[in-house]
Amino acid sequence: xxxxxxxxxxxxxxxxxxxxxxxxxxxxxxxxxxxxxxxxxxxxxxxxxxxxxxxxxxxxxxxxxxxxxxxxxxxxxxxxxxxxxxxxxxxxxxxxxxxxxxxxxxxxxxxxxxxxxxxxxxxxxxxxxxxxxxxxxxxxxxxxxxxxxxxxxxxxxxxxxxxxxxxxxxxxxxxxxxxxxxxxxxxxxxxxxxxxxxxxxxxxxxxxxxxxxxxxxxxxxxxxxxxxxxxx
Amino acid sequence: xxxxxxxxxxxxxxxxxxxxxxxxxxxxxxxxxxxxxxxxxxxxxxxxxxxxxxxxxxxxxxxxxxxxxxxxxxxxxxxxxxxxxxxxxxxxxxxxxxxxxxxxxxxxxxxxxxxxxxxxxxxxxxxxxxxxxxxxxxxxxxxxxxxxxxxxxxxxxxxxxxxxxxxxxxxxxxxxxxxxxxxxxxxxxxxxxxxxxxxxxxxxxxxxxxxxxxxxxxxxxxxxxxxxxxxx
Amino acid sequence: xxxxxxxxxxxxxxxxxxxxxxxxxxxxxxxxxxxxxxxxxxxxxxxxxxxxxxxxxxxxxxxxxxxxxxxxxxxxxxxxxxxxxxxxxxxxxxxxxxxxxxxxxxxxxxxxxxxxxxxxxxxxxxxxxxxxxxxxxxxxxxxxxxxxxxxxxxxxxxxxxxxxxxxxxxxxxxxxxxxxxxxxxxxxxxxxxxxxxxxxxxxxxxxxxxxxxxxxxxxxxxxxxxxxxxxx
Amino acid sequence: xxxxxxxxxxxxxxxxxxxxxxxxxxxxxxxxxxxxxxxxxxxxxxxxxxxxxxxxxxxxxxxxxxxxxxxxxxxxxxxxxxxxxxxxxxxxxxxxxxxxxxxxxxxxxxxxxxxxxxxxxxxxxxxxxxxxxxxxxxxxxxxxxxxxxxxxxxxxxxxxxxxxxxxxxxxxxxxxxxxxxxxxxxxxxxxxxxxxxxxxxxxxxxxxxxxxxxxxxxxxxxxxxxxxxxxx
Numbered sequence: 001x002x003x004x005x006x007x008x009x010x011x012x013x014x015x016x017x018x019x020x021x022x023x024x025x026x027x028x029x030x031x032x033x034x035x036x037x038x039x040x041x042x043x044x045x046x047x048x049x050x051x052x053x054x055x056x057x058x059x060x061x062x063x064x065x066x067x068x069x070x071x072x073x074x075x076x077x078x079x080x081x082x083x084x085x086x087x088x089x090x091x092x093x094x095x096x097x098x099x100x101x102x103x104x105x106x107x108x109x110x111x112x113x114x115x116x117x118x119x120x121x122x123x124x125x126x127x128x129x130x131x132x133x134x135x136x137x138x139x140x141x142x143x144x145x146x147x148x149x150x151x152x153x154x155x156x157x158x159x160x161x162x163x164x165x166x167x168x169x170x171x172x173x174x175x176x177x178x179x180x181x182x183x184x185x186x187x188x189x190x191x192x193x194x195x196x197x198x199x200x201x202x203x204x205x206x207x208x209x210x211x212x213x214x215x216x217x218x219x220x221x222x223x224x225x226x227x228x229x230x231x232x
Numbered sequence: 233x234x235x236x237x238x239x240x241x242x243x244x245x246x247x248x249x250x251x252x253x254x255x256x257x258x259x260x261x262x263x264x265x266x267x268x269x270x271x272x273x274x275x276x277x278x279x280x281x282x283x284x285x286x287x288x289x290x291x292x293x294x295x296x297x298x299x300x301x302x303x304x305x306x307x308x309x310x311x312x313x314x315x316x317x318x319x320x321x322x323x324x325x326x327x328x329x330x331x332x333x334x335x336x337x338x339x340x341x342x343x344x345x346x347x348x349x350x351x352x353x354x355x356x357x358x359x360x361x362x363x364x365x366x367x368x369x370x371x372x373x374x375x376x377x378x379x380x381x382x383x384x385x386x387x388x389x390x391x392x393x394x395x396x397x398x399x400x401x402x403x404x405x406x407x408x409x410x411x412x413x414x415x416x417x418x419x420x421x422x423x424x425x426x427x428x429x430x431x432x433x434x435x436x437x438x439x440x441x442x443x444x445x446x447x448x449x450x451x452x453x454x455x456x457x458x459x460x461x462x463x464x
Numbered sequence: 465x466x467x468x469x470x471x472x473x474x475x476x477x478x479x480x481x482x483x484x485x486x487x488x489x490x491x492x493x494x495x496x497x498x499x500x501x502x503x504x505x506x507x508x509x510x511x512x513x514x515x516x517x518x519x520x521x522x523x524x525x526x527x528x529x530x531x532x533x534x535x536x537x538x539x540x541x542x543x544x545x546x547x548x549x550x551x552x553x554x555x556x557x558x559x560x561x562x563x564x565x566x567x568x569x570x571x572x573x574x575x576x577x578x579x580x581x582x583x584x585x586x587x588x589x590x591x592x593x594x595x596x597x598x599x600x601x602x603x604x605x606x607x608x609x610x611x612x613x614x615x616x617x618x619x620x621x622x623x624x625x626x627x628x629x630x631x632x633x634x635x636x637x638x639x640x641x642x643x644x645x646x647x648x649x650x651x652x653x654x655x656x657x658x659x660x661x662x663x664x665x666x667x668x669x670x671x672x673x674x675x676x677x678x679x680x681x682x683x684x685x686x687x688x689x690x691x692x693x694x695x696x
Numbered sequence: 697x698x699x700x701x702x703x704x705x706x707x708x709x710x711x712x713x714x715x716x717x718x719x720x721x722x723x724x725x726x727x728x729x730x731x732x733x734x735x736x737x738x739x740x741x742x743x744x745x746x747x748x749x750x751x752x753x754x755x756x757x758x759x760x761x762x763x764x765x766x767x768x769x770x771x772x773x774x775x776x777x778x779x780x781x782x783x784x785x786x787x788x789x790x791x792x793x794x795x796x797x798x799x800x801x802x803x804x805x806x807x808x809x810x811x812x813x814x815x816x817x818x819x820x821x822x823x824x825x826x827x828x829x830x831x832x833x834x835x836x837x838x839x840x841x842x843x844x845x846x847x848x849x850x851x852x853x854x855x856x857x858x859x860x861x862x863x864x865x866x867x868x869x870x871x872x873x874x875x876x877x878x879x880x881x882x883x884x885x886x887x888x889x890x891x892x893x894x895x896x897x898x899x900x901x902x903x904x905x906x907x908x909x910x911x912x913x914x915x916x917x918x919x920x921x922x923x924x925x926x927x928x
């Protein structure tokens with residue numbers, strides 16, 4: 001069973017469920033019977049931040065400023081997601097607390113990252129796509145070579161996660177309809193800035209569910225995901 | 233009382249209500265106690281077509297192909313008007329009948345225009361604005377001078393209706409937030425094509441209600457409407 | 465050679481070029497060495513109207529009211545296609561003549577349809593997609609059974625053209641990224657209304673070019689087109 | 697003279713020009729003959745961050761994550777601002793340096809804020825509007841009462857800057873067409889997060905120019921700005 005709700009994501013309620021962040025729990029997912037598929041915000045934020053675990057000792061603060069397409073709010077009719085409300089607006093929300101923050105923090109801590117997190121989600125007027133700008137403030141930040149090595153170590157064998165060269169910004173339309181993730185990492189003094197881009201309905205939802213299904217069944221990880229799904 | 237619903241628009245249920253198409257029923261509106269404010273589609277279609285009444289003898293067919301911003305469907309949450317459904321789409325609807333067709337036909341007939349009408353409404357991905365392309369097929373169409381004279385006769389004294397020169401197409405953004413209407417009329421052989429553009433929330437709804445209020449109270453017709461309202 | 469420009473579309477300049485409307489010139493395309501690939505407006509209008517050729521004797525007037533996504537204007541930077549100009553607008557253009565009208569008329573006449581045509585193109589704020597509402601005014605219109613039979617006769621063997629049931633409107637997002645065409649035909653008194661929907665970058669451009677390539681090379685017509693292309 | 701270009705914004709080239717951030721240089725602007733009107737990004741970032749000057753001793757890092765409507769790039773035709781490129785995308789840019797960063801840093805330093813700045817601008821698919829999420833990391837952050845007092849001290853007498861209550865997020869559409877600024881300030885542990893929202897074409901450009909003109913001429917600051925300008 002792969003559960004896309006948040007019923008089993010927090011460990012206090014997880015039971016035997018494995019958290020379905022494929023690149024992080026690949027081995028456990030191969031043996032799982034119940035998978036708690038992550039939300040789109042946690043998927044982007046965690047893929048961006050988890051490779052910093054080896055530098056966690058000097059990490060003082062995390063900030064995640066995320067921008068999500070309107071479908072992140074689901075398809076149930078609501079005033080806030082009407083065309084006439086969402087078009088022409090960029091809307092910060094959850095300014096006093098967002099339900100996905102605990103999910104992000106839980107997984108950061110499980111990886112040894114205990115620095116506090118400020119999380120600001122936004123709705124932007126596009127159908128699909130999510131960009132998370134993640135800022136990590138260090139007492140002394142790792143240099144770019146060490147950073148790049150850490151991200152390559154984390155994702156070099158992962159077919160869906162691509163580390164961009166510094167001069168290339170993430171490209172949401174090119175990710176739409178697929179299971180891909182683009183990461184862009186730079187160091188600016190004390191701050192490591194990592195941008196993570198994905199399709200909130202792909203890698204942020206159904207795509208990752210299919211990736212996890214492949215792991216559970218012993219299939220190649222990219223089966224039926226090696227091309228972009230249809231985009232509606 | 234000015235009623236913006238469709239409760240009193242059809243004459244069989246109108247009672248003492250005056251149909252609130254300001255330019256057509258200006259005198260009656262001055263004496264009205266109850267006004268049935270028209271819908272946005274009928275306002276655009278009727279302003280475009282009523283000046284053809286004097287040529288009605290040779291008129292064989294009317295076609296109205298209308299494009300409305302999403303707010304034309306109101307603000308009640310519904311799947312069809314969600315951002316993720318309306319963005320990226322141009323959607324014809326009511327292909328087997330639309331509730332505003334009877335309202336248009338009633339007023340055409342009251343003016344002596346009995347040619348049959350085909351009406352095709354569409355939703356387009358913009359918040360506000362309505363463009364109605366109206367095609368009138370004649371056995372022998374009036375020439376452009378006669379046409380122009382008929383439209384100037386109908387609207388020359390109307391502060392909100394502007395007849396465009398042939399080389400200028402209607403401009404929806406310039407009408408947004410106001411009570412203005414732009415008309416563009418040409419003859420192409422047997423066909424007189426009249427485009428009518430307005431803001432469906434302005435002249436197509438609240439703006440015309442205010443214009444009617446001015447008429448009812450003996451105020452100048454353009455009071456509080458001589459500048460564009462705020463646009464959200 | 466398949467030429468996507470308009471260099472060879474008009475017969476006076478075509479030389480040996482075959483007009484690349486696949487469903488109409490399938491046999492000639494199989495033997496062609498040079499193909500003049502049609503524009504997106506003509507593709508939609510002609511697929512909608514050509515099946516009416518057998519009723520051409522009673523046909524008096526044609527009207528094509530077409531709505532195209534912004535990419536119909538190409539990718540060369542221009543003020544009119546800037547986001548800030550196209551967003552929030554539905555813009556009629558070519559009101560005094562459009563360069564694709566001659567292409568449509570030429571092919572209608574080649575099929576024996578000589579009724580005059582009024583053509584009104586519009587730009588709508590979506591990236592891709594084209595909807596052409598085509599109205600044919602008849603002295604006496606064919607009944608719906610005869611109409612349906614004519615369209616099935618024309619496209620029953622065509623893998624990309626689908627005749628919709630009356631209760632289903634065309635769906636542009638579902639066609640995005642593919643080579644499909646949806647047609648919706650009804651009779652309303654003297655008027656046959658046919659809606660044609662397609663992706664202006666798919667069947668309206670590169671998709672049809674690939675379809676023609678398949679015909680030229682003796683491949684199955686739907687090769688590499690049996691699924692939707694990637695959508696950017 | 698009020699100059700909207702960046703010719704006089706940096707002090708090394710300013711000559712007698714006064715930097716036109718109205719709320720900061722109100723007195724100098726009253727006597728100015730040449731005003732260097734700020735860019736939209738600096739206006740938002742500086743209004744958000746300057747009230748933190750009194751706490752600058754404990755400030756360690758600044759991060760500005762800004763989202764701008766497409767008109768921020770001007771109206772000169774360019775591929776990146778075409779509808780088909782900007783629609784459906786949220787695009788980080790200037791990842792290796794942005795020309796407005798020096799302008800922001802100069803004014804921060806002039807106010808005694810010397811903490812380093814990471815600045816990430818984004819283009820979002822809306823015509824107008826700018827939201828800057830500004831994060832200030834402190835060794836020990838001021839408490840919310842002190843923060844609120846500092847912002848009220850800075851803007852209590854300013855007619856265009858409004859400090860929102862914690863439960864109200866900034867609302868870009870409500871600011872469109874006007875000269876208003878909404879600020880939302882909270883403390884989250886070590887981080888003070890200040891969101892600043894404005895219309896990039898209003899307070900971020902022509903609106904602020906008019907505000908400065910009022911100051912220069914001794915008019916009331918809000919003359920001709922007390923209502924929203926027309927929105928196209």
